[in-house]
Amino acid sequence: MKILDNIFLIPSSVNCYIIERKQECILVDTGMSKKASGIIKIINSNFPDKPLKAIFVTHSHQDHIGGIETLRKLYKPSIVAHEEESPYIEKTKELPSFKGLGGIMIKILDKLMNLPSLKVNQKVKDNEVVHGLKILHLPGHTPGTIALLDIENQALFCGDIINSDKKGEIILPPKMRFALDFEQALESSIKMLDESSPSVVLPGHGYPILEPEEAIEAYLDEYKPK
Numbered sequence: 001m002k003i004l005d006n007i008f009l010i011p012s013s014v015n016c017y018i019i020e021r022k023q024e025c026i027l028v029d030t031g032m033s034k035k036a037s038g039i040i041k042i043i044n045s046n047f048p049d050k051p052l053k054a055i056f057v058t059h060s061h062q063d064h065i066g067g068i069e070t071l072r073k074l075y076k077p078s079i080v081a082h083e084e085e086s087p088y089i090e091k092t093k094e095l096p097s098f099k100g101l102g103g104i105m106i107k108i109l110d111k112l113m114n115l116p117s118l119k120v121n122q123k124v125k126d127n128e129v130v131h132g133l134k135i136l137h138l139p140g141h142t143p144g145t146i147a148l149l150d151i152e153n154q155a156l157f158c159g160d161i162i163n164s165d166k167k168g169e170i171i172l173p174p175k176m177r178f179a180l181d182f183e184q185a186l187e188s189s190i191k192m193l194d195e196s197s198p199s200v201v202l203p204g205h206g207y208p209i210l211e212p213e214e215a216i217e218a219y220l221d222e223y224k225p226k
């Protein structure tokens with residue numbers, strides 16, 4: 001489904017976004033491993049002449065990175081992630097576990113999916129611009145969580161920094177039970193929305209917010225400390 005002229009949403013429990021550039025395409029998150037075939041179909045039928053050049057990883061949770069291995073074998077894209085998140089993707093470090101049901105669910109998903117270590121080719125920092133996307137380091141959900149701002153059209157890819165409702169009208173705070181540090185995650189979400197004027201807000205879960213001005217205002221009204 002087309003969100004903007006050059007952005008396609010591949011919806012399911014985790015949203016992935018394909019960005020079409022002049023000579024290539026770029027993917028933001030991959031979803032679970034079984035979703036890779038759907039992504040391949042969309043790339044091959046919509047952009048047969050535009051190779052997948054890069055996969056941006058908003059964070060290391062398995063449901064966002066499960067498709068990397070299949071896509072990498074086929075297209076050899078560069079894998080891009082924040083330098084603080086890369087050790088969890090490359091499996092040189094274990095993501096700190098947290099208490100409660102969310103922590104248990106993430107551990108179970110980890111075991112079930114049992115992903116191999118995935119090499120990160122480009123380890124990025126806050127404010128860097130890569131393939132036309134500005135990196136915004138916004139920790140809390142995980143230590144190296146990033147959002148991506150498309151310089152060309154100000155589309156904001158948010159990963160799990162915020163959520164949205166099913167109609168794409170309301171911005172919801174990060175899920176407490178899946179955040180490593182909820183206070184920090186909430187702060188990051190406020191910073192992200194306060195410091196950018198996105199044309200569209202594209203969350204990792206929930207429906208894209210295509211006219212976000214009012215929703216951002218309402219969110220900051222409710223959550224930004226007065």
Ligand SMILES: [Zn+2]
Binds near residue numbers: 059061178
């Ligand atoms: Zn997550």
Ligand SMILES: [Zn+2]
Binds near residue numbers: 014063159160204
């Ligand atoms: Zn998620």
